[in-house]
């Protein structure tokens with residue numbers, strides 16, 4: 001994917017013609033930031049097949065722990081909406097520390113690199129500060145600005161960087177990419193169609209659809225078990241892996257299901273024949289929901305065995 005852009009950059013580096021600053025521009029979810037990091041790996045990889053993904057440098061760059069790389073991004077991962085909006089900006093203090101980082105000598109005597117993700121989030125102050133950095137480039141430095149909104153950058157910044165444009169990928173390219181991640185052909189084709197040229201979106205679908213499919217399969221198994229005799233129930237619990245959060249995942253699936261039944265009983269949701277099981281009265285459903293909540297709490301604060309807790313629940317249903 002983005003083969004032309006990749007070849008262009010590799011060629012520049014191999015021929016010692018790198019510019020100090022690039023702007024990777026193009027719609028969201030194309031993999032611009034991904035490619036920026038891959039390129040930094042290419043510069044620093046110590047294997048002959050670059051980037052190998054396995055050498056110490058590749059691994060440190062992937063984790064953004066490489067001493068000669070700084071990734072600047074706005075911190076929008078907080079919970080409150082107000083904080084999120086406030087933190088959308090990349091402010092001048094972040095650019096100042098970036099300048100500070102770039103002013104030190106390279107740890108490995110090679111390139112100092114900086115990636116600014118969503119560079120359009122730099123406020124005007126930050127952009128003016130960054131402009132100074134561009135005006136006096138120092139030694140072996142490469143700065144990559146990643147943005148889907150290049151028009152938000154000062155024209156003076158734009159004119160001092162080399163733009164690398166990214167375009168929507170073809171469905172065929174995305175399909176091939178997904179297949180390289182062990183996705184079956186049919187599913188890759190389907191996801192490629194859904195993702196409208198954006199590999200990042202295809203990956204999102206992939207992650208969610210896997211989780212969704214898994215949950216549906218588990219629920220189907222559980223419903224089947226609920227309808228069978230005690231021996232089958234115990235047999236089922238015995239085979240389950242309830243470690244590492246497995247217990248909570250199963251309890252949450254059941255919790256969602258019974259809350260869903262409750263909403264149906266109350267006429268809030270339409271009956272969905274796909275998830276029908278034996279008939280429960282309103283009272284039974286409420287009792288089961290309370291029991292699930294109790295058991296989750298018990299398992300989290302006492303040393304109740306998760307298997308025993310699930311057995312208790314299945315006996316009651």
Ligand SMILES: [Zn+2]
Nearest residue numbers: 045052055058
């Ligand atoms: Zn490597």
